Amino acid sequence: MSKRKTVVNGHRPAAPMSWSHGGWMEIVVGSMFSGKTQELIRRLRLAQIARQKVQVFNSALDVRYAKDHIVSHDLVKTPSIAVAKAKDILTRIDSDTQVVGIDEVQFFDADIIAVCEKLAGEGRRVIVAGLDQDFRGEPFETTARLMALSEFVTKNLAICMLCGNPANRSQRLSGGRKVVEVGAADKYEARCRRCFKR
Numbered sequence: 173m174s175k176r177k178t179v180v181n182g183h184r185p186a187a188p189m190s191w192s193h194g195g196w197m198e199i200v201v202g203s204m205f206s207g208k209t210q211e212l213i214r215r216l217r218l219a220q221i222a223r224q225k226v227q228v229f230n231s232a233l234d235v236r237y238a239k240d241h242i243v244s245h246d247l248v249k250t251p252s253i254a255v256a257k258a259k260d261i262l263t264r265i266d267s268d269t270q271v272v273g274i275d276e277v278q279f280f281d282a283d284i285i286a287v288c289e290k291l292a293g294e295g296r297r298v299i300v301a302g303l304d305q306d307f308r309g310e311p312f313e314t315t316a317r318l319m320a321l322s323e324f325v326t327k328n329l330a331i332c333m334l335c336g337n338p339a340n341r342s343q344r345l346s347g348g349r350k351v352v353e354v355g356a357a358d359k360y361e362a363r364c365r366r367c368f369k370r
């Protein structure tokens with residue numbers, strides 16, 4: 173039996189990742205129907221199983237389902253706090269919360285970036301999910317900035333509903349020209365770049 177190594181390549185092994193040693197940001201992005209909220213809920217559930225204190229926030233603008241839950245398209249849901257402004261998260265966060273989930277981040281105002289940075293800087297794990305492109309195929313500025321600032325970026329793809337290729341765009345089927353248009357299956361389809369129409 174060899175003795176447990178305490179020195180690796182001349183360095184001490186890194187301390188295990190722990191919220192008390194410094195937080196970080198994770199972001200899950202993709203088009204509609206790419207499973208972003210499901211992935212967010214999955215990560216939050218694992219943290220809860222490990223008895224970490226979790227709080228979840230969503231924008232009061234996101235009125236697709238109940239205000240006190242985030243819900244994926246397959247109707248898996250988890251309790252959340254709906255806030256009108258990004259900065260409201262800082263007044264609603266409990267001091268002992270270790271993991272912060274934020275769903276549909278594109279609905280928030282630009283302050284959400286500073287809010288996420290502050291929460292991670294306080295040593296919390298921040299997990300964000302949201303659309304990376306609007307219905308015109310243009311990047312959402314807040315999502316793009318959060319992707320640049322996050323330690324971990326996951327890009328989910330849906331399946332194009334016309335041709336079956338990997339899809340990273342959300343085709344609006346009806347409705348107005350507002351960039352943030354709340355809706356789900358009745359208004360949007362996942363499309364690949366070839367089938368997407370501006």
Ligand SMILES: [Zn+2]
Binds near residue numbers: 332333334336363
């Ligand atoms: Zn296609």
